[in-house]
Amino acid sequence: MNSVELLAPAKDLQAAMAAVDYGADAVYIGGAMFGARHAAANSVEQIARVADYAHRYGVRVHATLNTLIYDHELEAAEKQARELIAAGIDALIVQDMAFRRMDLPVELHASTQVCNMTPENARFLGDSGFARVILERALSLEEIRAICAATTAGVECFIHGAICVGYSGRCFLSRSMSERSGNRGACSQPCRQTYDLTDGRGRTYIAGKHLLSVRDLNLSARVGELLDAGVRSFKIEGRLKDLNYIKNVVAYYRRAVDEALAAREQLYRSSVGESIPDFTPDPAKSFTRGESEYFFSGRRTAVASFDTPKAVGEYVGRVARIDKNRFYLDRAYPISPGDGVCFLSSRGLVGSNVNAVEGACVTPNRMEGITPGAEVYRNYDHRFNLQIERSRVRRVIPASALVGASADGVSFRYTDCEGVTSEASRSRQLEPAKNPEANAAALRTQAMKSGDTIFAVHDAEVRGAQWFVPVSLAAGLRREGLEGLLQTRMRRKIEHRVLPEGSAVYPSETLSAEENVTNRLAEAFYRDHGVQRIERGLDPAPSTAGRCVMRSTYCIRREIGQCLKERPQIKGDLYLEHGAHVYRLEFDCARCEMSLTDCTRTTINQKP
Known part of the structure; x- marks a missing residue:
């Protein structure tokens, strides 16, 4: 895969159009239901308008159906998927394997909420018909490189924006505090709340700090390394962000990606069109909790923002x-x-x-x-x-014009930068030009006018200038020719990778409750791929008490200078407390992983 995509978020039609105008190669947007951002829902009619606008430039539209589905919702979820496909989307981003079983005529992308962290899982997804895997944010460059080498699926990674501190799709912290679930599109963002770090018995080590709030991601300086590793889609987070954020951040990363592509002749953009911002993009001036490369270069400290979760x-x-x-x-x-x-x-x-x-x-x-x-x-x-x-940036597609005149008529032929052509002509008796040079100049000027079209005609060749073409005739043929070029572009189909499910074997014979199997179709999918034991998903459980509600590569001990690998002599349990909610911290140093277990004060007080 040699085409490279800059993927931008879109809360609505206006945001999607801004993302396209400022240089995105693809946008991702939520439909009316089953998207992981309830506040960014859109009707099918709106999605169709997004697709119509985006496809002019070869920009893809990815729809997010990335929540868990329950059995009684399967019919509605499939209906939503098919309506979005009919509206012109190019891919569905999904978490639930039920969508793999619906025989949908569309490209499927495995959401980051599938917790794509290992080469084995990525290989399985590619072999199971997913055209793309979207990586967990906590991976290092070496881990990303290994995944890219292991799978036939395209690889997409986040490059900018907010980071989920817990593994995406495996976090039940919001669900443990309320009925709101991140896996159902209604995360209450408890990771941005204040916590006390205690021993669970009345001693407080740190009080009232945002101990789970990590800084935002900025990998703009790493685009080239990611390209060399095999990443082909760079994703900007922010489906709830405002228009200024979209314009500024997309324009900034458009420049960063283009600079990296310029040094790699074998790679190219997946869409076309020139977007020249009339301001100097600077992501530090849009919403950010402070910049971080997180664990791109390995496990490190100073990735959290204890004092505030705000920008x-x-x-x-x-x-x-x-x-x-x-x-x-x-x-x-x-x-x-x-x-x-x-x-x-x-x-x-x-x-x-x-x-x-x-x-x-x-x-x-x-x-x-x-x-x-x-x-x-x-x-x-x-x-x-x-x-x-x-700012009023117009995204334009470079094109050239060829004007041909003869005694019997005139034609305007337009060719864009991808070789798409359109011609408008008239059969008409023309008179000899009194001043061929002036006639040629006038025809050249007329042919290069593009008005409010999506094209920028950079050069025009005139043949047969000895035959005079009236301005009104030339203007009409110009408009007709450019409109024809647009319609020809719109009739082209964007390439899709609609792949069969295959018979790959899942890397494990068991699935825990954290794997989020919540419906019969997803269960059948995993069983048909070799899974023997499936624990029902934790999300619909009546309680998370006693269960692990978050796993993370982020480690509070490491962040406060008490890494157990470096200081194994440190003893004692640690807990996070927020109001009545208490979580025991557990540390798996072999995997360099921290987890939170939901427990009550009574349970803690009963500890020997």
Whole structure:
């Protein structure tokens, strides 16, 4: 596979169009049901409009049907899938193996919620008819390389945005606290809440910190390495993000991917069209909890953000001193009235808007919580965001024109950068031109006008300039020729890999409750592929008490400098407590993995 895709999130039609305009090769979007983001649902009619717009540029549309399905929902889930296929989508992103059993005429992608972490699992999915596997975010480059080498499926990885601290699709933390389940599209994001780290017996080591909140991902500097490893789709997280985020981040990664492709002649973009932003993209100026490469280079510390799960933005400086209505920074920084700033102080995170700036002196609209020594961050750049809001980027497909005139008529032939052609012609008696050079120049100018079409005609050749072509005739043929070129492009089919299920053997003979088998079709799928023992999925269970509700490569002990590999002498159990909810931390050092087990205070107090 030599085509490379930049995959962007889309909350709705407007976001999808922005993603396409600013350079995405594909977009992923949720339908009305069974998507992992309930707040980003769209009607079939909206999805059809997205597909119509995207396909003009060869941009693919991937629909997310990535929640668990229960038996009574199977019919509705299949109906939704077929409606989305009829609307023109190019792939379905799924978690539940039931979709593999529905004989759907569409490309299937195994969602990151299938917990794609090993070469064995990725090989099985490829051999079972999945055209693509979407990787877990916690993998290192070496692990990614091994997976790419093992599977016939295409490999997609996240490159930017929020990180689920628990393994995707194997996290039941939200479900353990309420009826809301991440595997059912309604995660309450408990990983962004505050916790106390305790011994479970009344001693608190760390109080009121966001101990499970990790920084956001930014692998923009690693695109080339990922390409060389075999990754062919780069995914930006953010189906709930605003338009400014989409425009800024997509434009930024479009440039990063193009730069990497320029050094690799055997690889090429999977869509076409030039998008030249009228601002300088900078992902640090959009929502981010701080940049991290997570575990791309191996297990490491400093990936969490204990103080806040919110976007703090760019570091500005420290508060040197305060007056009644203003504060002074320890250095001058180019912030402006209208900016948003926040402060990390002993009171936690507080924020304010900026009313006035004079050198290092800043007048906010309120002073509550601002203390000397507090770190200052700009989490909203007013001028930058205004620039993005006013941005009007057009994505255009390069094309050339050939105008041919003779005594018997004239034709306008257009060819785009992919070799797609369209011709408009008229049979008509033409008069000799009084000034052939002027006639040629006028025809060339007319042929290169593209108006509000998706094309940019960069050059035009004129043959037969000795025959005069009236401007009105030339303009009509230009419009007809460019419209014909668009329609010809739209009639082309985007290549799909609709693959048979095959008879591959699953890497294990058993499936635990964490594997999320919640319906009869998924169960039949695994049994037909060699699984002997299947424990019913944990998600529909009445309680998670006593069960593992999260596994993660992230480790609190490592993050606070108490890695048991490095300091095996450390003894004692650790617990996370949030209100009435208590979780015992367990550490599998051989696998370098942390897990949370749901337990009650009574259970803890009964420990010997």
